[in-house]
C-alpha cells in the first residue's frame with residue numbers, strides 16, 4: 001500500500017510507474033488506474049444519469065456539439081462527463097486550466113480534441129450514473 005497525496009493543482013500523485021484518476025459524487029466513487037508503460041494520461045469522471053439543464057448545456061457544449069446533441073440521450077450530460085474526464089487526463093501532462101469549450105467531444109468516434117491538439121480516447125459506462133474514461137495511449 002502507498003498513500004496517494006494530492007498536488008497543488010488537485011491531481012493525485014501516484015507512485016512511480018502508475019497513472020490513475022479518481023471521481024466521486026455523494027453516492028458513487030470511481031477510479032481508473034494503469035501503468036505508465038501503457039498510458040500517457042488517464043482521467044475518469046462520474047455524473048448522475050440525468051439530462052443537463054438548458055443553462056448548463058450552453059455553458060458546457062460548443063455550438064458544433066449542440067448540433068450533434070441527438071447522439072447524446074442525456075442531452076449534454078455525456079459531453080459534460082467526457083470533458084471532465086478528458087481534463088483530468090491532460091492536466092497532469094500540460095498543467096493548463098481548461099474551459100469546457102477548450103475540449104470538443106465527438107461522441108460517435110469516442111474521442112475528445114483539446115485546444116492544444118491533443119486527442120484523447122473516450123469510453124463510457126451507463127447505469128444509474130454515467131462514467132467516462134479518458135485516456136491517451138503511450
Ligand SMILES: CC(C)(COP(=O)(O)OP(=O)(O)OC[C@H]1O[C@@H](n2cnc3c(N)ncnc32)[C@H](O)[C@@H]1OP(=O)(O)O)[C@@H](O)C(=O)NCCC(=O)NCCS
Pocket residue numbers: 006009010011012021022023024025045046083084087088089091092097098099100103
Ligand atoms: C478536476 C475537476 C474537473 C474535478 O471535478 P469535480 O466534479 O469537482 O470532482 P470529481 O469527483 O469529478 O473529481 C475529483 C478528483 O479529481 C482529481 N483532480 C482534481 N484536480 C485535478 C486535476 N487538475 N487534474 C487531474 N485530476 C484532478 C482528484 O483526484 C479529485 O479527488 P479528490 O477531490 O478526492 O482529491 C474540477 O475540480 C476542476 O478542477 N475544474 C476546473 C477546470 C474545469 O472544470 N474545466 C472544465 C472542464 S474542461
